[in-house]
Amino acid sequence: MSQDLVTVTIDGMPVGVPKGTTLIEAAKHAGVLVPHYCYHPSLPSPAVCRMCLVEVEKQPKLVPACVTPVADGQVVHVNSPKAKAARQGVLEFLLINHPLDCPICDQAGECELQDYTFQEGRAGTRYAEYAKRFNPVEDFGPDILYVANRCILCTRCVRFMDSVAGTPVLNVSERGDRATIGIAEQERLDHPWAGNVVDLCPVGSLLSKDFLHKARAWDLDKAASVCPGCTQGCNVTIDTRDDVVVRLRPRANLEVNRHFMCDEGRRDYRWMNRGDRLEAPLVRDGDRLVAADWDAALDRLAALLRETAGRPAVLLASGRMGTESLGLVRRLLADRPVTAAVKVPLGEEAPLPGVPGLALRRERVPNLRGAELVGVADPWEAALGALGGAGLVVVLDAPLDEGEARRLAASGAPVAWLGTVEHEAARGAALVLPVATMAEETGTFVNRDDRVQRYQQAKGAPGMARPAWWVAGEVLAGPGPDADAPQTGAQAFLRLAELLPAFAGLTHASLGFTGQVLRPAAAGVGA
């Protein structure tokens, strides 16, 4: 190991990095960010923006840190006067034709041109007397606008489409200062992963129409989360403004999704903002459902479980529920035969060719594997078939269609409905409990590769809605103030880890922001 390490000194800080590391990555180890535009760790480096020029002792010219590999004993100056002067020169060149329309630009606040200019650019312009270059805004694709005037020609978008998406529809058109990003004739930027060019763009040149003028970057709250779109489990950030989700963006996880997410996942957030939410517990009183407080509702649920003890039960769950919720709700039924399943909507698979193992998966739920691990593993059809002989049915936010709702009603068994939104089929339930969505709680999903990943709460739950794991935890702990009932997602996960060998030894804290893969021996363990 050690013979593969080379030592370089960056701005006075010696660091040991593996041979072949570029200076820009080595500098990160030294705690130095080399300003850059064209470089991106998930794309090939063309070294064209010339922003990352650094001074290396004994080299006559400044070198681009993004493509220069470290050499043992190198002494590098990122913030020497010479390197800073070069960067200031680049910033000046980038800005002469930039419209400086930050007040109406979506990127403002998270713009690398803004940041570096603020950090070390010139205070004034020396390009006062000329009209700036103008090109009209172009419609590149279903969700993507190209604002050429703001473009700094870093070509990240071109390289993403070429070498990662494998669909080279973007190019650099024209030469010299007339150059812009072009799109091939008759082509649209509609690749299932094309939306990544918006995130990759370091300035406000490629914009998402969906997010256009929705919010200023500094007004957004951000929560580290996991995409609920499919079993891939791409790491995402949920951006909210005043408790309303306004966009999902990819969050780096080199093992799962590198820096990318698909467009379908990106679009799949509107359900988090639904207004038709269940907001109070409802318990049956004759032919009516009446609002109750949580104490009464939990008592009613406990009673229902007692009354039906020993009789076969059916659990119809949503694969968007966290492992904690699925696991603890499943535990409620531990004393009886259970047919438990999640409903798995299917869609087309859409791989990203440049990243092996990354695809929009056919199974469009995030926690299919987590459900299996906690014992919600029966086929959906089997669970529906078992409705007839059931003594109790628990619905955990399963998205039932009309036919399924009819079959549920026909079973005659009492129904405990834990749901997020109003549903016709809940009208016949013995009790209806409002639960939180994944955006409103902290929990975990287990992706298709057995990676347990934590998502954090991005917004508040409406009304009296509580996480489903809280509901189940309270009932499992019994009536009265019991210190044992989990009060946080992390405690709920601990409870699960005690009960299920698969999760033994794991905690929310140990999962970190990029998750952990379960030990192979753990696979296939049920409740």
Added chain:
Amino acid sequence: MGYPHPSHPRETVVLSKHFGDPGARTFDGWVQRGGYQAIRQALGMGRDALIELVKASGLRGRGGAGFPTGLKWSFMPKDDGKPHYLVCNADESEPGTFKDREIMRWTPHQLIEGCLIEAFAIGAERVYIFVRGEFTELFPILGRALEEAYANNAVGRNIFGSQTSVDIVVHRGAGAYICGEETALLNALEGKRGNPRIKPPFPAQAGAFGMPTTVNNVETLAAVPHIVLRGADWYKGLCLGSPKSTGTKLFSVCGHVQRPGNYELTMGFPMKDLIFDLAGGMRPGRTLKAVIPGGSSVPILTAGEVEGTLLDYESIAEKGSMLGSGGMIVMDDSTDMVKTIWRYVKFYAHESCAQCTQCREGTAWTAKILERILAGQGREGDLQLLLDLAENMTGKTICVLSDSCAAPVVSGIRKFRHEFEAYISRSRAPALAAV
């Protein structure tokens, strides 16, 4: 020879011996004039001996950089099992340079023979001749010559009955100056946008199609058969100045001289004699003002600096400029230096490939400032701004186009500052309409 002028007695006519002689264009005509002897001799010599011969001759790249040719060939890996390529850079686009054009126009077989010898030396079975897109006249000439060469087994499988096979492909560029830069040329050859590549890797490691490649200029290749036939000592002996500059060189003289044209001279020939003797000097009543000695990319020399300068790599470098491609632009006292420099800068702004920020934006901005000065709207501080921009454009980009744009600006301001100041102080009438 100074085609279209008759050869001057002070020229050393080697490459240009048959310029103006249409009979030299055909295969038979070329053989009658001693052609295709060198390749037969080379095939019997062995590769290493050939490379050593070229090294010993002192031949240096004639495209502009002056890199020792034999050394460049020796960088090619041996027995690596990969296909090797020879690429002939015939994308002669440097303003003021028109020597390769004449070599290809009159003696296409001279170039083909040079290609064959080098291909054999570096183990390349395929040669690409990348011809500048605007050279419409040359394309059919090269095509015909190649056809004849194939028909006579000079090119193709087992050339001249030997074990060596060499195919030659003539590729016509799409007309971009930057494709004369060797790595941009390789990209263009591969069908990509003609953007210069980052080095390393150098072409000898990963060039055309990722394979070991040597790129040589037309004139360099045309000199090779003569070295093979007449020996390294003969070539090395062609030297009037620095021993590091040997052989003959074609100088394309243009501008304010009475007899513009190509002149083939022994290295180290006095620059002043070329301008005033061979090229006929200034027009009556005019005096020499400035010379750009090596194509538009090199710093300008004043009339005073021309004095005593020899035409070789070292002597011109001593004066702060470069021999470059040997494209010599001569300017007399009627020349407006500001306007001249503006025109060059405009050229570079047009031809920038747009990859590097400094070049894309800097060339165009520099042109705008010069335009404004010429329009009588210059300001105090403009010259400092131009020098600042030039500093930011020098030594910071992937290729040297940006440096080439800055060079005439810097040398122009340093040497002809009063002309810039005359526009800025409004003591000189505007030369351009207001912008």
